[in-house]
Amino acid sequence: MKIRQKYKLPNNAVITIAGTVGVGKSTMTKALAQALGYRTSFEKVDTNPYLDQFYADFARWSFHLQIYFLAERFKEQKRIFEYGGGFVQDRSIYEDTGIFAKMHYEKGTMTEVDYQTYKELFHAMVMTPYFPHPDLLIYLEGSFEDILERIRERGRPMEQQTPLEYWKEMHERYENWISNFNSCPVLRLNINEYDIMKSEESIEPVIEKIAYFLHETKRFVR
Numbered sequence: 001m002k003i004r005q006k007y008k009l010p011n012n013a014v015i016t017i018a019g020t021v022g023v024g025k026s027t028m029t030k031a032l033a034q035a036l037g038y039r040t041s042f043e044k045v046d047t048n049p050y051l052d053q054f055y056a057d058f059a060r061w062s063f064h065l066q067i068y069f070l071a072e073r074f075k076e077q078k079r080i081f082e083y084g085g086g087f088v089q090d091r092s093i094y095e096d097t098g099i100f101a102k103m104h105y106e107k108g109t110m111t112e113v114d115y116q117t118y119k120e121l122f123h124a125m126v127m128t129p130y131f132p133h134p135d136l137l138i139y140l141e142g143s144f145e146d147i148l149e150r151i152r153e154r155g156r157p158m159e160q161q162t163p164l165e166y167w168k169e170m171h172e173r174y175e176n177w178i179s180n181f182n183s184c185p186v187l188r189l190n191i192n193e194y195d196i197m198k199s200e201e202s203i204e205p206v207i208e209k210i211a212y213f214l215h216e217t218k219r220f221v222r
């Protein structure tokens, strides 16, 4: 029996994976989508035209990058809607504004006027009754040391040259952000609770938790 049927999960849910850079969102997105027979929606990193330049000069490129990400994620949202759901999404749209844009503004690498423009655009596009929010946001969390190790191990050049304080600040902001997040239901998963790199089967306890959580929160009235 397919795992989705075993846990009585629908074929049209939208699950988004949130968490700081390097925590394991893409890896979880792939594993979950494969196990559930869902489609995936990934962030574009290699083809992102601003990311390298942004890491070299935050102040010069932060606004451009936020606009790019907003457009990309909104297009993905439309694609998910057109398919009628059944997706696992690598990073939520809420993190762009709640973590990245806010952090760059507060740290002085995005101007006040750029931040206000960005926020207004974000609110007009996303925080409306017409925007379909995910059925579930899975928040991946782990210690700063473990996450740093994963960033190092993955080895994206631009991220290796970034000062440690940048990742530390982000890690701390994530905890605060998730504690106040209420745009959709949240399931927290500690990265020490599963090991999908070593065995494919270890995704099953994660799916069991998702099923329990979704049934408990009775979200399936699409």
Ligand SMILES: Nc1ncnc2c1ncn2[C@@H]1O[C@H](COP(=O)(O)OP(=O)(O)O)[C@@H](O)[C@H]1O
Binding pocket: 019, 020, 021, 022, 023, 024, 025, 026, 027, 028, 150, 151, 153, 154, 194, 195, 196, 197
């Ligand atoms: N469950 C896991 N156990 C061990 N290593 C992992 C796990 N998930 C991800 N990784 C490793 O951590 C690094 C970052 O993972 P990735 O999925 O790209 O993170 P993110 O998408 O959150 O930035 C990669 O090198 C990946 O192989």
Ligand SMILES: Nc1ncnc2c1ncn2[C@H]1C[C@H](O)[C@@H](COP(=O)(O)O)O1
Binding pocket: 019, 020, 021, 022, 025, 026, 043, 045, 051, 065, 066, 069, 091, 095, 096, 097, 100, 101, 159
């Ligand atoms: N909204 C964003 N602002 C700045 N940087 C961002 C934003 N969204 C993603 N990023 C960066 C962080 C990483 O370097 C890459 C990919 O993110 P990952 O968490 O590894 O999937 O893009």
